[in-house]
Amino acid sequence: MSSSPCQWTTLRPFVFSSLMVLCFVTLFFTYINFEMKFPSFNIFVDRARQSCPPVLCAAGDSNCSTELHHNHTQEIQVEAVDTEPDTIVLIWMWPFGAKFDLSCSDFNIKKCQLTDDKALYDKAHGVLFHHRDIHGNLENMPKEPRPWFQKWVWFNMESPANSGLIPELDDLFNLTSNYRLDSNIPVPYGHLEPVTPEDESFKMPVKDKLVCWIVSNWNTQYRRVQFYDEMKEHIEIHTYGNAFGNKLSDQDYTKVVSSCKFYLSFENSVYKDYITEKLYSPMKLGTVPVVLGPSRQNYEDHIPGDSFIHVDDFSTPKELADRLLYLDKNKTEYTAYFDWTNRFKVQGDFYGRGSACETCRYLQRNKRYQAFHELNKWYWG
Known part of the structure; x- marks a missing residue:
């Protein structure tokens, strides 16, 4: 059946409006980044876990658990442990035979062990030698080889005029501890x-x-x-x-x-x-x-x-x-x-103890190899 002119006239505004709406919708989806987000399935799972009552287990059923199992990672706080060993400084000879306190608390130095126990020689990070107590023939110096990690420290608080020069000491030490400010480990009298x-x-x-x-x-x-x-x-x-x-x-x-x-x-x-x-x-x-x-x-x-x-x-x-x-x-x-x-x-100054404790502090901060050459020229000129 063909449409009459009257019917077309009646439908034309409707068709025109429909075409306009269709064009607008097409342009909208074409040029606008339209993104629909659907709820994740996990949301429903989580809600189910929260709303579900504990599982009821039959008596004697070893495969059944009344505990809810979650995938959340449990945070465990582990207290940091300082594994760095104490720095050992061996007092090889007491200065002029006078012993001093083996604590470095007055210097705010931690993890430092001062000792005069020569049995710890192989473990000592540093060995302190008092110049005025070293025999000229070196008979009272260590007989064992020096461990590769160990540093020998020349310690002296007397002036060159009151310290005898010993030629064999010239290239023997790794470090110096002295009142002079240009010493490796300076320890002024105050x-x-x-x-x-x-x-x-x-x-x-x-x-x-x-x-x-x-x-x-x-x-x-x-x-x-x-x-x-x-x-x-x-x-x-x-x-x-x-x-x-x-x-x-x-x-x-x-x-x-x-x-x-x-x-x-x-x-x-x-x-x-x-x-x-x-x-x-x-x-x-x-x-x-x-x-x-x-x-x-x-x-x-x-x-x-x-x-x-x-x-x-x-x-x-x-x-x-x-x-x-x-x-x-x-x-x-x-x-x-x-x-x-x-x-x-x-x-x-804490005579003797000052040098020992400052040596410990120095060794904790300077672990690289060092050697002090021409001690006699440096000190006696």
Whole structure:
């Protein structure tokens, strides 16, 4: 049956609208990234697991479990275990026969074992040898071969003038531990540390003496003795120690030095970095050190330049004496020598133990092979 013109006229708007909708839908699916996401099957599984009651097992059924089994990975926290062995430092000979505490707690060094048990020689990471206790023929040195991982450390706190040169030691050691700052393991006789809020503020001790000197090792060839002999002609110097037949106890030492305005911190020999407790002890006790030793510049590598008086700053002992007499009458200029106490405090050396513990710290941080050649040239020149 053919359509009449009237029917076509009636249907034409409908057909046109349908074609427009079809074109729009075609363009939409063609140019728009239409993505339908269907729920994962796992969601239903998980929901089923959450909603299902425990399985009911028949009595005696060994293949049935009332526990729900999940695929979730169980997190197990395992505490880290430090498997690094302790560093062993063997004290081969006690310095001058004086034993010291074998703990490094004061140095904040952990996993360090100090020992004098020579049975541990084959296990020791480092062996410490005190120069003044080494026999000239090396008869008291180890007879066994040195293990490949072990380092021998030359330890000496005496100046070259007071240490005998032993030619056979020249290329024997791996490391040096000495007061010199260019040593592998430097251990000065003292050092300054920053003050903390917990430290007590500096208070000037009561002074009733101008200049003091304590000395036991007397040698007319020493520069310090010659300087003293001339200086005493121009200023009163209170003297103590074996050289003057007036030995002091530790308690008396503290009392005497703190009561003096100036202390003669005269070293027995003049060498680079050879700056001993003769400087640090008076500073700690609130006394201005008058130093005789290496250059002023070398002293300033260790302490502030305004904390001491150097004999080389004066052309004669008399000129130095005149300066001390002047400072005795001028409180403001005298107290300026203690300005450093607002920033620093003195920390003394732990003789022997300092070298042993610092050796341990060094070995923990430096595990590569090392060797120290021409020891005699380096130290004795």
